[in-house]
Amino acid sequence: xxxxxxxxxxxxxxxxxxxxxxxxxxxxxxxxxxxxxxxxxxxxxxxxxxxxxxxxxxxxxxxxxxxxxxxxxxxxxxxxxxxxxxxxxxxxxxxxxxxxxxxxxxxxxxxxxxxxxxxxxxxxxxxxxxxxxxxxxxxxxxxxxxxxxxxxxxxxxxxxxxxxxxxxxxxxxxxxxxxxxxxxxxxxxxxxxxxxxxxxxxxxxxxxxxxxxxxxxxxxxxxxxxxxxxxxxxxxxxxxxxxxxxxxxxxxxxxxxxxxxxxxxxxxxxxxxxxxxxxxxxxxxxxxxxxxxxxxxxxxxxxxxxxxxxxxxxxxxxxxxxxxxxxxxxxxxxxxxxxxxxxxxxxxx
Numbered sequence: 001x002x003x004x005x006x007x008x009x010x011x012x013x014x015x016x017x018x019x020x021x022x023x024x025x026x027x028x029x030x031x032x033x034x035x036x037x038x039x040x041x042x043x044x045x046x047x048x049x050x051x052x053x054x055x056x057x058x059x060x061x062x063x064x065x066x067x068x069x070x071x072x073x074x075x076x077x078x079x080x081x082x083x084x085x086x087x088x089x090x091x092x093x094x095x096x097x098x099x100x101x102x103x104x105x106x107x108x109x110x111x112x113x114x115x116x117x118x119x120x121x122x123x124x125x126x127x128x129x130x131x132x133x134x135x136x137x138x139x140x141x142x143x144x145x146x147x148x149x150x151x152x153x154x155x156x157x158x159x160x161x162x163x164x165x166x167x168x169x170x171x172x173x174x175x176x177x178x179x180x181x182x183x184x185x186x187x188x189x190x191x192x193x194x195x196x197x198x199x200x201x202x203x204x205x206x207x208x209x210x211x212x213x214x215x216x217x218x219x220x221x222x223x224x225x226x227x228x229x230x231x232x233x234x235x236x237x238x239x240x241x242x243x244x245x246x247x248x249x250x251x252x253x254x255x256x257x258x259x260x261x262x263x264x265x266x267x268x269x270x271x272x273x274x275x276x277x278x279x280x281x282x283x284x285x286x287x288x289x290x291x292x293x294x295x296x297x298x299x300x301x302x303x304x305x306x307x308x309x310x311x312x313x314x315x316x317x318x319x320x321x322x323x324x325x326x327x328x329x330x331x332x333x334x335x336x337x338x339x340x341x342x343x344x345x346x347x348x349x
Contacts, residue, residue, distance in 0.1 A: 004324050005031055008317060012036045017201040017208055017288075017309035018046040022229035023325060024302040027237050030325060032229060038198040038308060040208055051183055051226040052198045052306040053217075055284030057291050058186075058225035061171060062152050063101055063272030065159045067249045068174055074162045077101070084158040087132050094141045097158065100151035101271040102258040106137035110150035111216060121189075121218040124167070127153035145258050145269065149222035156221025167220055168192065179238050181231040186220045194226045200288015202310040211288040211310065223286060229304050232293065236302050239295070254280055254297070265315075283315050294318045301326060 005021065012019040018036020022029060034046035069075045075084070077098040082088050084097075092107070099105040113130040114122065122130075127150050138146050156167040163170045168186035176184045183195045202211040218224065227235075238244050245253070256268035256275045265276045273280045281294040288308060292315045295302045303322050305314040 003031075005033070005321055008320055009033075009035045012307065012309075015040075015043075017307070018198075019305055019307040019309075019314070020046050020048060020050055020052065020229045021321065022048070022233060022302070022304040023321060024233060024236055024300075024304075025325065026300045027233075027240075029233065031321075032233075038196070040199075040201060040210070046198065046308075047196070048230045049183070049196050049228050050198050050306075051185075051194050051196050051228045051231075052291060052308055053187075053200065053223070053286055053289055054225045054227055054291055054306075055223040055286035055289060056149075057282050057284035057293055058220075058223045059152050060272035060282060060293075061175060061186075061225055062155050062159070062167075062221045063253060064175060064245065065167070065170055066097060066101065066155055067245055067253060067271065069159065069162045071246060071249055075158070081105075081154060081158070084161045085128060085154060087128065088154075089132060089135050091135045091137055092131075092141075096141070097155065098257070099141045100148070100155050102269050103145055103148050103151060104142050104258045105148055105151050106139040106141050106144065106146065107131065107148050107150050107154075108134050108136055108138060109148065110153070114215065118215045121213070121215055123218050124153040124156045124221050127219060128157055145260050149216075149219070152222040153219050154221070159221075171225070175244065176231075178244065179231075179234045181227065181234050184225065184227040184231045184235075186225050188220070188224075189218065196228070197226065198289070198306075198308040200286065200308050200310070202288050208309075214287040217286065223284060229306060232304050236293075236295065236304075240297070240300070281315070283313065285313070290314055292318050294322065296322075296326070299326065 012035040016036050020034045023031040032048045038044045038046045038050045078096050081095045095105045110127045110130045159167050159170050171186050185192050187194050200212040201208045253271040259268040260266045266274045268275050284291040290313050291306045293304045303318040305318050
C-alpha cells in the first residue's frame, strides 16, 4: 500500500536516479526508505545504507571539527586565519575562524579564480594556493554575508594544522568512529573508498547521464563527505547531547551569528547551519546530486532527503514530508526557492 510519502517521492522511483528519505522523531525513525537507483549502470537500488555525496551538508561536520578543537583548547574561534595559514595575503589579516564559519569573511569565491576551462580536480590545499594570490575581498571581514565554499576549505586545512592529522583522519577518529558512522567518509580518490555508493546523474536531452565528479569535487572541507540516512540518524542523535560537543558548544553552533536578509527561509547563519525561526537546516548541491537536512530541535524532529540527481532541489519536498507528521510545520512558500548550497561546478551567490 502506497504511503503519502511514497506519493510525494513518485518521481524518484523506478528506473531513474533516486533518493533516500529519513524522518526521525525522538530519535526513532518514522520513515527510513530508499527510492529509485543509486547506480543506473549497475541498476543498484537506493537503500537506507546508500552513501550519497553530501555536498554542502558536509559543512556542519567541518564546523564540528573546528568546535572540537576549540573545546580541546587547540585553537580559538577568534584566531586569525593567518595564525594557521600564514601564506594567505595581508588583506586577510582581520579574518578569524569565526568569520569563516559564518560566511562573514569576505573571501573571493575560489571557483571564480580557477581557469574557465579547468578540468583537473582541485583539493583544499589548491584552494589555499588560489586565495594566496588574491588581495581583494568582497567586504571587510565581519561586516557582511557571502556564502563561501573557500572559507570551509580553509577551515579543513586549519583542522589539519591544529590537530596534527589530516582532515579526513580527524573526522574519522573524532566524529565518525565515536558515533559508529561506520561508512561515512571524507572521500579521497585513491586513498579511501565509498561503500554502497550513489553516483550522481543529470538529465541531458531527456535522458539521465552520469555526472558524478566536477573539477571541485575533491575539495573536502566544503562538501566532500559521503554518508547515508542510517549514519545521519546517528549524527542527528549526537546533536542533542554532549557525546561530542558540550552543551555550550552546540548552543553556539546553533546560534544566529550572521544575519541574512535576502534569502528565503534563512534568518541567518550559525556554524555550518542555516537558521530560520526554530528550524536548523542545510542544503547541498553538487554535480549530479542535491540533498537537505531539516531539523526542528525543540520538537526532536528531523527530515533528511538525499538524492543522486541534479534536479530538483529537495528542501520544499522535505517540508512537505514534515507536513505529514508535524501539526504546524512552516508552510512552503509557493514560487519561492531557498538558496543553493553548492559544492560542485557552480558558486553560491
